[in-house]
Amino acid sequence: MAGSIYAFLNKYLYWVNIPKLKFISAVDIIEIIIIAFVLYHILVWMKSTRAWALLKGLIVVLIFLMIAAFFQMNTILWLAGRLVNIAAIAFVILFQPELRTALERLGRKRFFSFIYDLDTGKEIPMRFSEKTISELVKGCYEMGKVKTGALIVIERQVQLNEVVRTGIPLDSLISSQLLINIFEHNTPLHDGAVVVRGDRIVAATCYLPLSDNLELSKDLGTRHRAAVGISEVSDSATIIVSEETGNISLAMEGTLYRNIDADFLRSKLTFAAKKRGHGEPFLEKIKRRVKNATKIDKAGH
Numbered sequence: 001m002a003g004s005i006y007a008f009l010n011k012y013l014y015w016v017n018i019p020k021l022k023f024i025s026a027v028d029i030i031e032i033i034i035i036a037f038v039l040y041h042i043l044v045w046m047k048s049t050r051a052w053a054l055l056k057g058l059i060v061v062l063i064f065l066m067i068a069a070f071f072q073m074n075t076i077l078w079l080a081g082r083l084v085n086i087a088a089i090a091f092v093i094l095f096q097p098e099l100r101t102a103l104e105r106l107g108r109k110r111f112f113s114f115i116y117d118l119d120t121g122k123e124i125p126m127r128f129s130e131k132t133i134s135e136l137v138k139g140c141y142e143m144g145k146v147k148t149g150a151l152i153v154i155e156r157q158v159q160l161n162e163v164v165r166t167g168i169p170l171d172s173l174i175s176s177q178l179l180i181n182i183f184e185h186n187t188p189l190h191d192g193a194v195v196v197r198g199d200r201i202v203a204a205t206c207y208l209p210l211s212d213n214l215e216l217s218k219d220l221g222t223r224h225r226a227a228v229g230i231s232e233v234s235d236s237a238t239i240i241v242s243e244e245t246g247n248i249s250l251a252m253e254g255t256l257y258r259n260i261d262a263d264f265l266r267s268k269l270t271f272a273a274k275k276r277g278h279g280e281p282f283l284e285k286i287k288r289r290v291k292n293a294t295k296i297d298k299a300g301h
Contacts, residue, residue, distance in 0.1 A: 043055075065077070065080055068080075126273045126274060127156060127198060127272070127273045127274070128154075128196070128198050128199050128273050129199055129273075130270075131199075132174050132196075132198075132199045133266060133269045133270060133273065134266075135174050135175050135176045135179075136152065136154075136174065136176075136179070136196075136239065136269060137262050137265055137266050137269070138176040139175075139176030139177075139178075139179035139180055140152070140179075140239055140241055140248055140265070141248065141262055142176060142180055143179070143180055143183060143241045143246075144241050144242075144246040144247065144248055145246060146246070147242070147243055147244070147245070147246040148180070148183050148184065148185065148241065148243065149183065149223060149241055149242065149243030150179065150183040150194075150239070150240070150241035151192070151193040151194065151208070151223050151226065151227060151238065151239075151240055151241075152179070152193065152194050152196060152238065152239040153193050153194065153195045153196065153206070153208070153227075153230055153236050153237075153238045154196045154236055154237045154238065154239070154269070154272060155195060155196060155197045155198075155234075155236055156234075156235045156236055156237065156272055157235050158234040158235050158236065159197075160195055160197075160230075160234060160236060163193075163195060163203075163206050163207070163208060163230065164195050164202055164203040164206060166192075166206050166207040167192060167193070167195065167203035167204055167205045167206030167207070168189065168203060168204050168205050169202065169203050170201050170202060170203055170204055171200060171201075171202065172200060172201045173199060173200055173201075174196060174199055174200065174201055178201070179194070179201075182194060182201075182204055183241075188205075189204040189205055191205055192204065192205035192206050192207060193205075193206045193207070193208050193226065193230075193238075194206070208226035208227070208229055208230045208238075209226070209229040209230060209232075209233060210222065210225045210226055210229045211225050211226075211228040211229035211232055211254075212229075213228060213232070213254070216228060216256070220256075221242075221244075223240055223242075223243070224240055224242075224249060224251075224256065227239075227240045227249070227251035227256070228251045228254065228256050230251070231251040231252055231253060231254055231255070232254045235253065236252075237250065237251070237252045237268065237269065237272040238250070238251040238252075239265070247259045248260055248261075248265060250264075250265060250268055252268065252272070
């Protein structure tokens with residue numbers, strides 16, 4: 001059966017390099033898992049971008065080429081072979097922003113962060129203080145009560161110098177009163193975003209890139225799309241105060257958390273303030289899970 005399938009593929013798909021069937025080893029299984037993992041994440045990334053429509057178009061073209069190969073339409077196959085290189089270059093040119101975003105996300109992933117989490121004896125340094133977190137939370141919810149729109153970008157590891165250059169430079173300690181005054185209606189600095197670096201506001205009226213994520217809700221305005229946009233191209237945390245509803249939202253790592261309360265915002269900002277690790281140390285996670293499993297086992301008995 002396997003030989004007949006190989007003979008069929010070799011006859012009609014002679015232009016495709018098909019390897020000989022052989023015994024599957026452990027290395028082959030690892031390769032399959034890696035390829036499946038990469039393809040899954042590529043598809044997830046493409047689904048939320050313009051590249052998703054291109055992928056569907058490519059599938060249609062591939063089906064057409066399979067039919068052409070089956071019926072030995074040599075002219076079509078010859079043209080397709082000559083156009084492959086041009087299509088690859090055109091793909092890179094057309095989808096340069098999406099490819100850049102994907103590579104930036106890959107570069108920000110912490111594949112070996114668990115190694116640092118093993119060091120539970122040292123205190124994790126903070127990018128900004130607890131006082132700054134309190135002032136941010138207080139200021140945002142005060143503005144939310146009176147429906148004053150606000151957009152606050154909190155810089156983390158990736159510096160936002162390009163964004164800062166689009167605004168008006170400031171150098172001020174963060175306070176809730178200052179934030180409220182900046183975003184007050186009809187004031188010179190209220191339009192655009194504020195950029196926070198450490199415990200200081202470094203710029204106001206900054207312009208942010210808009211997200212082209214097709215999965216975002218259609219009822220979101222420019223302020224929310226700008227917040228998601230900057231979170232897609234950097235590791236920043238962006239707070240949004242809605243001018244229409246007064247609700248507070250937070251954008252981090254391309255995800256928008258809508259209508260959040262003060263405790264949730266404070267916990268996320270505390271997480272964003274940590275310079276390394278992912279919050280709870282690795283060994284503490286193991287201890288907590290073992291403890292919970294023990295409790296469940298005792299409850300079962």
